[in-house]
Amino acid sequence: MSWNDFYRRRNALLATLDWCERNPGEAIPFFDLTGIDEAFIDRADLLRAMQYRWLLLLAPRIELALDQAARRPDLDRVGAVSGAWHELADAEPTLRRVLDQYAEVEEEGLRRPAAAEQRLLALAAGLVEPDEPAEDIVRIGAGFLAMVREQQPERVEMQPCASLWRRRPVTALLRRLMTA
Template sequence: MGWQEHYRRRDALDAVIASGGELSVPEPFTDLDELLLALHHRWSMRLAGRLELAVTAAERDPDLDRARAVGEAWRASAADNAALRRILERHADRPVLRERVDAERRALADVAGLTAPGDAAEDRAAVGAAFLALVETRPRRNPVERLLRRLAPSA
């Protein structure tokens, strides 16, 4: 892809996001799946930058809770990209996005320190989904404790 194509795709994504999610497929995209993949890629890149900063801050400051830092990074990314998040959430059940949503959940669980890459993928995705549910509801004090309570109601 040359620079002209890059800018055409960027401008088309900007227009879709600015439209509030009217998903008619603009040029240069060929179908809805290709458009959704490009939108998800944009979200992933923005989230990854914030997560990297959060993890670095947590590694430097032993008093900073890693899970809390990751949750705050996700919330800040979602707030800064609210229209993009709405579009992706509206289409999260489409087959083209399901695998990417699960991959994001696994990554969140790993980065927050709640799972390890060697754990079963299904378990990591489930922990990531529970963590994300807590993050989206704005945890009161300790997101890890709330996550554990949600995963094990007897805890």
């Protein structure tokens, strides 16, 4: 991909998000928006680019939240990761809404990028180990993501733990709930 292609795709993606912000809930008119059909093969390609943008914005937020949690032993990883996800959802509401809107409709086109988000969340929250089977990591990450989405954003913060020994039972409980 050349730099011209990169900028064309980025500008088309940003123009689409701008249109989606002005027209919430409406289907993206892929062929009616100028430049989108030149930058992306189809709607699924556009949505994969949006999911990739989400991941690019999410990963550093999670890393920062985990760094803060590591400096304060009274804070847990699960709360840090949840807080980072909600912080980004608050900062990028249109992007999150579009991804959620098309998650069911374009399931096949977004399955792999969504699995990447689920893996990132499960590993960062410490719910799984990297050497566990990939299917298990994705399944646990999907369960964790569902729980994160259900939380009220104003209540999501890095929650204090009384001591380090309490983290393991909480993690084990979350894993059991997500695999049930």
